[in-house]
Amino acid sequence: MERIGVGNVGEIMGKYTYYGHDLSYFSRKLESALVFYGADFDRVQVSLGVPSEEARKRAGTHIIPVLETPEGWALWDTTPIMRMLDARFSAKMFASGELGVLIHIIENFLDEWLGRTMVHYRWNYTESAEFAAPLLAGGDAQIAKDIAAWGSKACRATGVEPPHQQGMAEVEYERILKAIDVQLQQTRYLMGDAPCAVDTVILGGLRAHTMVDPAPSRLVDKYPRIQKWAAIGDGADDWDGSGALNGDTGFARAMLEEMQTAFVPFALANRKALAAREKAFTATIYGEDVSFLTRPYPEVACQMVSDHIAKMGAQDYVKSLGLGALYL
Numbered sequence: 001m002e003r004i005g006v007g008n009v010g011e012i013m014g015k016y017t018y019y020g021h022d023l024s025y026f027s028r029k030l031e032s033a034l035v036f037y038g039a040d041f042d043r044v045q046v047s048l049g050v051p052s053e054e055a056r057k058r059a060g061t062h063i064i065p066v067l068e069t070p071e072g073w074a075l076w077d078t079t080p081i082m083r084m085l086d087a088r089f090s091a092k093m094f095a096s097g098e099l100g101v102l103i104h105i106i107e108n109f110l111d112e113w114l115g116r117t118m119v120h121y122r123w124n125y126t127e128s129a130e131f132a133a134p135l136l137a138g139g140d141a142q143i144a145k146d147i148a149a150w151g152s153k154a155c156r157a158t159g160v161e162p163p164h165q166q167g168m169a170e171v172e173y174e175r176i177l178k179a180i181d182v183q184l185q186q187t188r189y190l191m192g193d194a195p196c197a198v199d200t201v202i203l204g205g206l207r208a209h210t211m212v213d214p215a216p217s218r219l220v221d222k223y224p225r226i227q228k229w230a231a232i233g234d235g236a237d238d239w240d241g242s243g244a245l246n247g248d249t250g251f252a253r254a255m256l257e258e259m260q261t262a263f264v265p266f267a268l269a270n271r272k273a274l275a276a277r278e279k280a281f282t283a284t285i286y287g288e289d290v291s292f293l294t295r296p297y298p299e300v301a302c303q304m305v306s307d308h309i310a311k312m313g314a315q316d317y318v319k320s321l322g323l324g325a326l327y328l
C-alpha cells in the first residue's frame with residue numbers, strides 16, 4: 001500500500017468538480033491549473049448569469065469558476081483556490097520564497113489588468129459579441145442579450161470605452177504576445193521549464209478569448225508557436241512534472257515593466273477612490289485621463305499579494321522591483 005503523505009492529500013482523495021465556461025477567462029485559468037496539478041476533475045459547463053447549480057449556490061456567488069473539492073467545499077476565486085491546491089499537490093503554481101512572490105505579482109497584474117483587454121476584444125467588436133453571447137448564455141436569447149449589455153458596461157467600467165484606450169489595450173496585448181513568443185523559443189513555459197500561475201492566466205486568456213473570439217484570433221493567428229503551446233490537451237498541457245522555474249525570464253521582466261505603465265496607476269487610483277468612497281475615478285493611462293468604476297475586488301487581490309509578501313518577509317525584494325507603493 002502506498003503511504004499517504006500530508007502534502008499530497010488531494011492527489012489521493014478523489015474528485016474535484018469544476019463549474020465554469022469554456023469562454024471564461026478565469027474558468028480556463030483554473031482548468032489549466034487543474035491539468036498542471038494532475039487533479040482528477042469533472043467539468044460542468046455553466047452559463048454565465050444563471051446561478052442554478054447547487055455548488056454555485058453554495059459558494060454564494062454568481063461568479064465563475066467555482067470548484068467543488070472532494071470534501072464538498074464549493075470555492076470561488078482562482079488565486080486562493082490555487083494557493084490551497086498548492087498545499088495538496090506536488091506540482092506548485094506558486095513557488096516558495098521570493099520567486100513565489102514574483103509569480104503572485106505578475107499573476108495579479110494579468111488577472112486584474114489584462115481582463116480589460118479581454119473584455120474589450122469581446123464586447124467592443126460586434127462580431128465577437130455575436131459569437132460569444134449566445135454561447136455564454138447556453139442558447140437562451142434573453143440571457144444572451146443581458147450578457148452583451150453587461151459586456152458593454154464592463155468596457156465602460158474598465159476604461160476601454162474610449163477608442164484611444166481600445167487601441168492602447170490592443171497594442172499592449174500585441175507586446176505581451178511578442179514577449180510570450182520570444183520566451184517560448186527559450187523555455188517551455190513563461191517562467192522557466194515548468195508551469196506556474198502566470199502560465200495559467202495567459203492560457204486562460206488565449207483559450208477563453210483571444211484564440212476563439214473572431215476579432216483577436218486574427219491577431220493570434222500571426223503567432224503559430226503560441227497557438228500550438230495553448231492548444232488544449234497538447235503543448236503546455238503535456239507536462240511530465242519536470243523542469244525548473246526561473247524568476248528572471250525575459251517574459252517576467254517584460255511583465256514587470258508593463259505593469260508600471262498602466263496597472264500601477266490604475267490600482268493606486270482605485271485604492272484612493274475606495275478610501276474616499278467615490279463611485280468612479282480618473283487615472284492617467286497611456287497619457288490620457290481615463291474614467292473607471294471604483295471596484296473593491298482589485299484591492300482585495302492586491303492585499304492578497306501584500307499578505308504573501310509579509311509572510312515571506314520579502315519587503316526589500318518588492319521595493320527593489322519598484323512596487324513598494326502598490327504592495328507595501
Ligand SMILES: N[C@@H](CCC(=O)N[C@@H](CS)C(=O)NCC(=O)O)C(=O)O
Pocket residue numbers: 024025026027048062063064065076077078079
Ligand atoms: N477573482 C475571480 C474573478 C472571476 C471572474 O471575474 N469571473 C468572471 C468570468 S471570467 C465572471 O463570472 N464575471 C461575472 C461578473 O463579474 O458579474 C477569480 O479569480 O476567480
